[in-house]
Amino acid sequence: MAPEPLLTLSGVTAGYGAGLILKGVDLEVEAGKVVCLIGPNGAGKSTVLKTISGLLRPKSGTVRFRGEEIGQLRPRERLLRGVVHVPQDRSLFPEMTVWENLIMGAFSLSDGAVVKQRAEAIAEDFPIVTSRRNAQAGSLSGGEQKQVELARSLMLDPALILLDEPSIGLDPKSRVSVFESIRTLADGGRTVLLVEQNARSGLQAADKGVVLEAGRVALTGTGDALLNDPEVARLYLGAASHVSLEQVEVADGAA
Ligand SMILES: Nc1ncnc2c1ncn2[C@@H]1O[C@H](COP(=O)(O)OP(=O)(O)OP(=O)(O)O)[C@@H](O)[C@H]1O
Ligand SMILES: [Mg+2]
Numbered sequence: 474m475a476p477e478p479l480l481t482l483s484g485v486t487a488g489y490g491a492g493l494i495l496k497g498v499d500l501e502v503e504a505g506k507v508v509c510l511i512g513p514n515g516a517g518k519s520t521v522l523k524t525i526s527g528l529l530r531p532k533s534g535t536v537r538f539r540g541e542e543i544g545q546l547r548p549r550e551r552l553l554r555g556v557v558h559v560p561q562d563r564s565l566f567p568e569m570t571v572w573e574n575l576i577m578g579a580f581s582l583s584d585g586a587v588v589k590q591r592a593e594a595i596a597e598d599f600p601i602v603t604s605r606r607n608a609q610a611g612s613l614s615g616g617e618q619k620q621v622e623l624a625r626s627l628m629l630d631p632a633l634i635l636l637d638e639p640s641i642g643l644d645p646k647s648r649v650s651v652f653e654s655i656r657t658l659a660d661g662g663r664t665v666l667l668v669e670q671n672a673r674s675g676l677q678a679a680d681k682g683v684v685l686e687a688g689r690v691a692l693t694g695t696g697d698a699l700l701n702d703p704e705v706a707r708l709y710l711g712a713a714s715h716v717s718l719e720q721v722e723v724a725d726g727a728a
Contacts, residue, residue: 476504477537477540478501478502478503478504479502479503479504479538479539479632479633479664480500480501480502480525480536480537480538480633480664480666481500481501481502481535481536481537482498482499482500482501482521482524482525482534482535482536482537483499483534483535483537484497484498484499484533484534484535485497485498485499485500485521485524485531485533485534485535485536485544486498486531486532486533486534487520487523487524487529487530487531487532488520488532489529493532493688494517494520494688495517495520495521495524495531495688495689496687496688496689497534497688497689498517498521498524498534498685498688498689498690499690500521500683500690502633502664502666502681503664503680503681504632504664505659505662505663505664506659506664506665506679506680506681507655507656507658507659507664507665507667507678507679507680507681508664508665508666508667508679508680508681508682508683509667509668509669509672509675509676509678509679509681509682509683509696510666510667510668510669510682510683510685511668511669511672511675511676511682511683511684511685511699511705511709512684512685512686512691512709513686513708516685516686516687516688517685517687517688518637518668518685519561519637519668520688521668521685522558522635522637522666522668523558524536524544525538525551525556525558525633525635525666526548526551526552526556526557526558526635527543527546527547527548527549527550527551527552527556528548528558530544530545531544531545538551538554538555538556538633539554539555539632541554543556549581552581552629552631553581553629555629555630555631555632555633556631556632556633556635557626557627557629557631557633557634557635558635558637559622559623559626559634559635559636559637559639560637561637561638561641561668563615563618563622564622565610565611565618565621565622565625566610567609567610567611568609568610568611569609569610570606570607570608570609570610571601571602571605571606571607571608571610571613571621572592572602572606572607574610574621574625575592575595575596575602575621575624575625575628576588576592576628577625577628578624578625578626578627578628578629579591579592579628579629581629582628582629588628591628591630592628595624595627595628596624598624598654598657599620599621599623599624599654601613601617601620601621602620602621602624605617614647615642615643615647616643616644616646616647616648616650616651617647619639619640619643619647619651620650620651620654623636623639623651623654623655623658627658627663631663632663632664633663633664633665633666634658634663634664634665634666635666636655636665636666636667636668637668638668638669638670639651639655639667639669640652640669640670640671640674640675641670641671648671648674652674652675652677652678655667655678656678659680667679672705672709672710672711673700673710673711676696676697676699676700677696677700678696679696680695680696681693681694681695681696682694682695682696682698682699682700682705684699684705684709692705
């Protein structure tokens with residue numbers, strides 16, 4: 474029997490007032506994988522992440538993490554169990570240095586020596602942390618700040634990292650760095666649930682893709698399967714002419 478996924482959402486409904494935004498979301502995230510959630514604006518992608526990290530509590534349904542129901546726990550309790558949320562907006566303290574921001578990620582640890590050791594180890598994977606260690610975080614570029622946010626998210630040694638639109642607003646080079654960092658996280662044994670507007674890059678970096686439409690999961694498949702799905706290409710991969718052309722060629726070859 475396959476092991477239980479690290480994270481399982483079953484029939485999750487949630488909203489911000491009387492109405493429901495999530496209308497019964499079922500989602501499984503297997504340990505060590507990168508799962509990419511795509512879908513139109515307003516579909517509820519960020520809301521899904523909030524129900525997992527605890528910024529929002531489901532109205533019904535369950536959020537199981539490592540075999541435990543966490544759906545009604547406070548954000549801090551979920552963080553201490555290993556769920557970290559990197560929101561879409563810039564979240565560093567701009568007046569503090571890069572290094573101070575990194576240390577803030579370990580707020581619940583009291584042993585300064587352990588914190589320092591962990592920060593040094595993480596800095597090895599995120600060169601910007603070392604090279605701009607004493608710079609004010611607000612003086613870094615968007616892409617550099619995103620790298621520091623990713624580094625900071627690791628300070629409590631999370632099992633599951635929720636990333637909301639990590640590549641938004643970044644130039645192509647920074648975008649590539651972010652996706653490389655995401656792969657590195659997964660290769661290091663962490664699990665990543667990623668929301669991406671750059672659906673093509675997100676699905677390329679992902680083991681599994683999930684399409685959310687109007688508060689429900691409309692489609693699930695391997696990253697490759699979704700990249701090659703004509704409907705997904707038409708709706709979500711933008712500038713799809715290149716893909717369509719490839720598909721025409723494949724179809725021609727098969728005929
Ligand atoms: N704090 C809030 N209060 C009230 N309504 C909200 C709040 N946050 C989101 N919503 C509404 O919930 C719906 C889903 O929002 P959500 O942010 O989850 O979508 P999304 O799929 O992440 O969209 P996007 O791609 O634009 O980021 C939207 O209609 C939005 O207006
Ligand atoms: Mg969003």
